[in-house]
Amino acid sequence: MAGTTEPAPLWAEGVPDHLAVPVRQWLYGVLRDYSLAARVAVWLKLPSHILDTQDPSATLAAFEDETNPMLRLEIIDATLGCLHRVLETAHHSEIGIAAESVMELEEILHEGDSAFTISRDGSGLEWRINETLHATYDKAVEAGASMAQTAADHLRAAFSEAYGIKPDPSAAYSRAIKAVEAVASPLFLPNAPEPTLGKVRSHLDQGRHKYEMVIADKTGAPASIDAVVAMISLLWHGQRDRHEGGPTSAPVTQEAAETAVHTAAILIHWISNGSIQKK
16 A cells, blocks of 8 residues: 555554454344344354354354454454444444444554454445545545535445455546546537547647636646646546457456546545536
8 A cells, every 4th residue: 555554663553463463253143232243254254163153143243264353354244234224224322333333443454553444334344544535535525516416426436446445446537537527528528429538628728728726826827727637538548448358458457447546536525525627
């Protein structure tokens, strides 16, 4: 996660020894109180003997696999996901109690300098990133939702795909593009039957003289939209796995996916807040 996290020595990956007991105790309490052991075990396709023990919650909370060092994190992630689903139909009072449990885990991870944190909606784990970057993302989600809820949904999904415990760079990049399309297409191509980010890029590129930024350039006049066109071009052309078989086709790297998500966040914030205006 180079470039998006604090220096590696500050944060511990996996579940190190100093976090093992607190995390196990937290898992046991949540698995027991919400009867989640069976759901989590089935979700992760774990050995059935776990559920045949006298106390499946305790067995699952302590379960390890030497061949899969990420398993404990996967169990925590799945537990949060199952709890999130259960609470979608729960009574308000139960939601409050569960939120306290989630906050308890977040405190354990934070105080133990874990490289992982809980996602904003509490549905799983994600890699911890710099708070400034996360704040930019949060503002973009809020701004995007004000224009199109699908933009916020796509951006949340892009972030989860990029920073979840099992990142999917290709999916993250694709979602980032969709998030920008959701706010840019209605604004710049309102009548286009099949708008894409590529068509938005062409529209702005060819119509630079029609738009300006709310920020001034060095002369004091409204700045051109060159930076916007450059960022959209970077995002659009950088998705090298959009089509297979071409001479420049290539898998999306983790670093590229992270950059795409944060580029999309800035573009969504600018577009949604009116930073790009018609002259």
